Amino acid sequence: MRYSKEHKAQAKVAIVREAGRTLKENGFHGVGVDGLAASAQVTSGALYSNFANKEAVLEEVVATQLGIEFASLAGQEPAERRRMLGERLRLYLSDLHRNDPGHGCVIPSLSADVARAGESVREAYRRRMAEVIAVLAPAMPGSTQEVQEQRAWTLLASIVGAITIARALPSGDQAQAVLDAVLASVLQSVTDEP
Template sequence: MTRYPSGHKERTREQIVSAAARAFREEGVEGVSVGEVMGRAGLTHGGFYAHFRNKDQLVAEACGCALEQSTARLIDIARKAPPEERLAAFIGAYASPAHRDDPGAGCLMPALATEVSRHSPEVRTAFTGSVQQALAMLVRLLPEVEGADRTDRALALMSGLAGAVMLARAVDDPALSDRILQASRDAFTAAFAKG
């Protein structure tokens, strides 16, 4: 029996989840087999069941991983801006051509929301948890507005941003796609990020 160093199984599992998070955002959950995920992770298909009960468990974990990866990038962009410009920087980065053109590194909401709605309760619960974490982060970025509920405002902004990126990816007219993003950036910045 081959002995592996301490932590090998945990690192291998993280490697699989990270590869799955990217693959699912790029190709969709149904568009990627377990064998393809394992290949992207540099592993053989046979090792999958040493780490996961089934594909749904992998999808559930990949949702959390995808959120952590994309949120870290977007928050880093926001943190580099002056405090009063952080929300505008976040909106600009989210509704950008770079985000639209790299779904594998982007937010899981525009990439997987419609597909996840048809998955198992385990997957939907994990996705919901990821959305709630993103919502909590966005609430912290929103300025106080008298008489307005910050959570409701964050829900509207998150839904609008995810929808804008989803629509911009779906159309086959590059000029229209760019216009969707620009119009969304302008409208959301004016509505949410102007003091």
């Protein structure tokens, strides 16, 4: 039976969505092709009909999912972008995000794996990170685009680091303290909130 191009495209989107969740939960080396296929409820053959190898799946996850938490800020006026960013930061630096890497941001979950991947994966990561900075920068204080971009990188590194550290700590007061401290700092730098 032959499937339509539309069906095949929908299947690929579903594979990427579920494989991305599994990769974010287990890491690139923590799951094999069979595990990725099973998470997407397809056969390994179906996965290979869409991707040359497991690294190609990682590349597609990076290319389609990195930075989606901030995509809705694009096109907003700076004041609205700052307001929306404050909302996103509260969600990003929450227990919900800390406790659910599979449905969370690609950056804290897969950056170490990307660093060990081939050039095409790293290039996809570079492109998407540049897009994230381009969305965040207009919300940053600063008199020049260069200063705003520098502050956007600082913000992104701070929140990713906070989630990474909080996930590594046992649940409890210390993990929460990391998230709370970074949230207070970044909100003050972006929205002038205490």
